[in-house]
Amino acid sequence: MTDLHIVTWNINSVRLRIDRVCSFLDATSPDVLCLQEIKCREGEYPLKAFQKAGYEHVEIAGQKGYHGVATVSRYPLQRLDTPEFCMHGEARGVAVKVRGVEVHNLYVPAGGDEPDPEINPKFAHKLDFIDRMDSIYTTRRAGNADPLIVVGDLNIAPEEHDVWSHKQLLKVVSHTPIEVDGLKRIISNGGFTDIARAARGPDEKLYTWWSYRARDWKASNRGRRLDHIWSDERATPLVEMGSYTIHEEDRGGEKPSDHCPVAIRMKAPG
């Protein structure tokens, strides 16, 4: 039984950053790469570059200009129905089965600026998306399903040390109590393990995203952990917790995404 090495990365335009993606694949050789914010339609996706890099299996949920997710793999992918989380017709999820593991690649709405669903429809959409994840994963848990890994840009930093300042971010969308409670409810009801915290404990500052607006992202270091990898009860025993890696180096260099890749390794049944 060989490892399955899975990476999630909000790439912020796959076409603009295809060379960076290929360098990353060359350097780290994951088996499965889950991308968010590809920002293109399926027909515009740079398939050939991935094939050349050894990733022949691709499942895409594309959309013109915004959003969009894709999962690419060295191993065959079985496309599954993506659960109905979004309800706005946006390309925010793709579900696959690879070597006996279900992998859900998700892009939760950012939610706009104002953390009040009454006056901000984007925040209402985000909360609705989170509620749907809760009910759908609660139902799934009760069934006889395959091991499940949920990855993606969930746009919520749930723990105190998932943000640079818990106090200063309590009213900032991504760390408000209503979102944080929602995310924790999914984890609890769905039987998920938040692999980052299982691997590193509660006290270490962990960030996967740094704003473009900082003059020097590394020096100011005002990051947030928005990108997540969860395992359900069937998958958790298969995960090698010590393999959890945030590839911070990919936030640097020429024209980076504002997110970095996040990786885990697990045993795969298939």
Place this chain on the structure above:
DNA sequence: ATGGCCGCCCTAGGCGGA
């Protein structure tokens, strides 16, 4: 709060990101 940027689109300011 970082509001100091970035990428997209019927190319230029508006939208969305978070």
